[in-house]
Amino acid sequence: MMATEKTHIAVRNLRLCTKDCLCLYVCPTGASDTENSIIDPEKCIGCGECAAACPSGAISLVPLSYPPQQAKSETVLAPAFAMAREKAHTEQLARALAASAEDEGTGRLGAAFARATRLVAEDLLRESGYMLPQSKNTHDLLRALVTAPPSEDFPAAAAERLLELIPENDAAEDAAVDATANAVEDTATDAAAGAPPATCTYRCLMCGAVFDVPEGETPVCPACGAGEDYLELIVG
Numbered sequence: 001m002m003a004t005e006k007t008h009i010a011v012r013n014l015r016l017c018t019k020d021c022l023c024l025y026v027c028p029t030g031a032s033d034t035e036n037s038i039i040d041p042e043k044c045i046g047c048g049e050c051a052a053a054c055p056s057g058a059i060s061l062v063p064l065s066y067p068p069q070q071a072k073s074e075t076v077l078a079p080a081f082a083m084a085r086e087k088a089h090t091e092q093l094a095r096a097l098a099a100s101a102e103d104e105g106t107g108r109l110g111a112a113f114a115r116a117t118r119l120v121a122e123d124l125l126r127e128s129g130y131m132l133p134q135s136k137n138t139h140d141l142l143r144a145l146v147t148a149p150p151s152e153d154f155p156a157a158a159a160e161r162l163l164e165l166i167p168e169n170d171a172a173e174d175a176a177v178d179a180t181a182n183a184v185e186d187t188a189t190d191a192a193a194g195a196p197p198a199t200c201t202y203r204c205l206m207c208g209a210v211f212d213v214p215e216g217e218t219p220v221c222p223a224c225g226a227g228e229d230y231l232e233l234i235v236g
Contacts, residue, residue, distance in 0.1 A: 005220065005221075005225040005226050005227045005230075006044075006045055006046045006064065006225065007046060007063060007064055007065075007226060007230065008046035008048070008061040008062060008063050008064065009039070009041050009044045009046050009061070009062060009064060010031070010032070010039050010044050010046065010048070010050050010051055010059050010060070010061055010062075011039060011059070011060055011061075011062055012032070012037060012038065012039050012058055012059050013058045013059075013060070014037055014058075015058075016056050016057060016058035017037065017056060017058040018055070018056040018058070020054070020055050020056065022050075022053040022054060022055065023049075023050035023053055023054055023059060025053075026049040026050060026052075026053045027049060027050050028045070028047065028049065029043045029044065029045055030043060031043035031044040031045075031050075032044075032050050032059075039059070046061060046064075048061050065169075065223075066132060066134050066169060067169065068134070068135065068169040069129055069131070069132045069134070069135030069136070069137065069138075069169070070129075071129075072128060072129050076128075077128050077129070080124050080125075080127060080128045081124075081128060083121075083124055084121045084124040084125050084128070087117045087118070087120050087121035087124065088117075088121055090113075090117045091114045091117045091118050091121065094110050094111075094113040094114035094117060095110065095111075095114045096110075097109075097110035097113075098110030098111040098114060132169075133162065133166045134166050134167060134168060134169040135168075135169070136168055139163060139168045142159045142162060142163055143163065145159055146159050146160055146163075198214065198215060199212040199213060199214055199215060200212065200213050200214075200215055200219070200233060200235065201213075201233075201234040201235035202219045202221075202231040202232060202233055202234060203231070203232045203234050204221040204223065204226050204230060204231055204232075205226070205230045205231065205232055209221055209222065209223035210234065211223075219231050
């Protein structure tokens with residue numbers, strides 16, 4: 001059986017973990033047996049045995065590479081942003097009510113209403129293209145916040161670190177589309193000249209990357225390491 005490249009890793013939700021420790025017995029590499037209860041991402045091979053054995057559902061498999069953010073049309077974005085602004089204004093009013101309340105009950109009601117409206121506003125913004133940390137919208141927002149922090153206690157260093165750790169997949173998708181177009185054009189040019197293509201072009205179904213592989217060689221995605229089962233032959 002051909003070994004495939006790792007595409008997922010296991011993560012443990014410490015709040016759900018009930019210390020049954022079945023994961024320790026089924027993990028083939030010992031990745032789940034750590035001092036800090038965090039599954040070792042280097043040892044984990046993404047087999048999913050620990051997630052299947054966990055009786056409390058505390059372990060999940062997460063992909064190493066995420067797809068680009070789904071594009072939203074302006075007809076969807078405009079009303080969503082308008083509603084989000086309205087909810088933000090309502091939250092400010094509710095906070096003012098809570099702060100000026102003369103009795104505890106009114107103060108608690110104002111605080112609860114402020115929290116509820118914020119949750120709705122956050123959902124609206126996530127659905128407007130800020131749900132995925134790898135989206136261009138999210139990266140642009142983080143860069144803007146780092147450049148002009150909204151408050152003195154804004155964690156600019158943490159935002160910069162997120163930008164370093166999480167790649168912008170929208171940019172990768174654009175590059176993949178350009179690469180595909182170039183590959184198709186080059187192949188057509190070679191065919192017109194009577195020269196057979198010396199390479200095969202593949203698209204990675206995991207990360208969207210497009211790349212060439214010499215004919216006869218086993219293809220492996222150079223971006224995420226996905227194996228042949230996760231690759232689509234485009235030209236060849």
